[in-house]
Amino acid sequence: MNPVVTSLLQTNDAASPSDVAAIQRLLKEALGLLPAVEDEFSALAQRRKALQASIHDYETVLAPIRLLSQDILQYIFLLTLPDDRNPGMSSKESPLLVSQVCSTWRQAALTAPCLWSRLHIPIIRRNKAMLPYGGLNLTHLQAITYLQQRQRADGEEGYLKELDDHPSNSEYNRHVRKVNSVMSNRRQMVEQWLKRAGMTDLSISIVEATATFSTSQSSHTCEFGLCLSLSSKEAAPEWTRHGVDIVKILVKYASRLAVLDLGIPPQRAKPILGLSPAKVPRLRSLRLWHPGYQSVASSRHAIVGSPHIRTLRITIPAPIISGARVQWGNLVHLAVTIHTGSWYRDPKPLREFLSACQNLVVLSVVISKARAASSYQNTVVSISSALHVYSSRADSLYLAKQS
Template identity: 25%
Template structure:
């Protein structure tokens, strides 16, 4: 638009009185046009708003009728129930949370809620977390924890009431403190009436709870296939109890016990039908713990055992071990061994008493930090060398010296595809001198890499490996390596993920976790407590 004031526009020029009068006259007509345009715009907006409103109304009308033809509504109820069942977690029991099935399914619509509540199999697995009173502020939080416990038990009662006649899988988790070992009486009063339908049962209870369970006979638990019992520590060294009939269940094939107060060899189990066995018996004296001799005696009874986890008492340096009979272990595929102080000697002794070994998974750790002779690895490497199908090794690195661990690594069977290294206390150098630990797994011109088939590498704890050393190791093992998980007890030094992006794009799975300062303790009411995937 032409203007006699074009040269003055967008400057700091101040108009005179005469120019102000001229400007007012000049702007009169444009202002009228502007007002007219504003009116037209307002009219168009009102018309557009009306059209939008009509469109939304029409869309709602169409969608509400279209929903009647929705494929999900046409799915037969029996098929929909199968879909609901596929939504359940496959590797653990269901939790009391609306964040996942089956509770979540009942929050979608009334028809789904009706179906979910009428499908007993949806509710046949349950994880119960009973929160303990906070041991540092017992009196202050007692009412809070009591109310939460009552709420969980009420929900569990409602949940189990929906299971019809289905076999049940139940797990109970509770943390106990030495000064607080009581158990809500209502818990066992709730669970025991369902004993005839127990199929998989996992309990964390104080001794008083297990004493009540021991009153059950094998006839009370005809469906029981797996039983896991963990007890709080018992300070009285003379205290013992016997699980009695419940462990003699006719279909029991998996048994796990962690705690004290039992004599393992005296358990009235159907040993010859067990396929999974875990015994972690701790004791304030040495009468009821598990010795090498007792372990071999037990394993000789287990003709079908496929998985075994044992906590063994230490072997003293001066102890002369008896010559036990050789135990056939042709079915044993997974063996996890934890020992007090003497893991290398214990593992050597036990493995050398196994015949027909076909191990695929082996784990070795020490329950206490003191080490035996950490350089005596010939026996353990020779024993593992008799396992031509060994695929997975989990090892506590600090039961060795650093040099002997590197030698041990080079002697591992070439079939190993998964290696997990856990350091409970490290080797005490106080620096990142542990980088050379990974050199055994890096190929060089004069030496092949240990574990050439390695696909999964896991390192956790106090093994002080630098980020640069970890990066060199990963690069050296590509493209065979498929998964790396490192959880290190130090802060991040270098971000190595950008260097790994090409490998990640090619399928490598990488998880790196570093030390975070601990958060302040607070009451924990998570319904996922005690589950393996609990975060």
């Protein structure tokens, strides 16, 4: 820097006329050089950015994960599956999540049958609900009676137009169409999923889900098969057909079922429950846990007779052996709900029931509506496995074999 400028910067003195002229020349020269320097800086910045992009590309190509063989990649994918449940049909979790990262990962995922051997399937529940109409909350039967009366009074065309124009009904119909679309996609996904599983053992859990829709006034839970807008009767069975089709798909793959959790009512699961032991040769775990099984003897369904079942959860009307298809002596884990019966007056049936289970390691017994806790607690049952009482209440008992 010019020494005159340096000296002036250290004081508040004014520059002399000759110094002013010299400093103005220096300023003009500096302003003239600045654009060239800025252009050079911009070029260097662009070059720096290009180099950084190239470095990133080189590092990406040389990333260690690219060196993994497909079988190791598939094993890593397996570790991303949930441990405590079957994976759902969601793009937010594996295996669908890892199959959407890139074409290489997708190919690896689709060629790993064990990645698709477990599946959780929700099916929309038929829930008895109210149909909003004209500010009224009507049951399905009441709605039919009401609209029949309106039909006689106003003619069919008039009451159907009024029904379609009602805001709540329009929202409801849109929601029904959306649910039908979801269930249709779900049915297709189930079939694709099980095909990808190849010949591996299948672990399937199927449950009921609640479908809801909202209006500006309130939120409703509706039964899509029954509470559907009466002006769209042809659409009523559509989602039900998809649910039935899903059950039929599971029947088609029955020979590969190894673990099956049925959280749907017996009437819906009837095609599965009626499978003979010969049709489910791999089945080793069966859980029937929908409340609907409390009113039927689930131990008498054909599927429970599979000789390879080692884990079983069922409901029986009473602790009885006669008429049951279960191979009690083969069971290792048993969870049983005794719904009704007179065992509390005579503990002998309970002793006979548990004595037939010679190989149990874990036993869980729930007594529904137990009326005599003392009889239950004083009953002594002798079975070959040394089961230790881990918890005991008036209505339940949990035992397990000590290690």
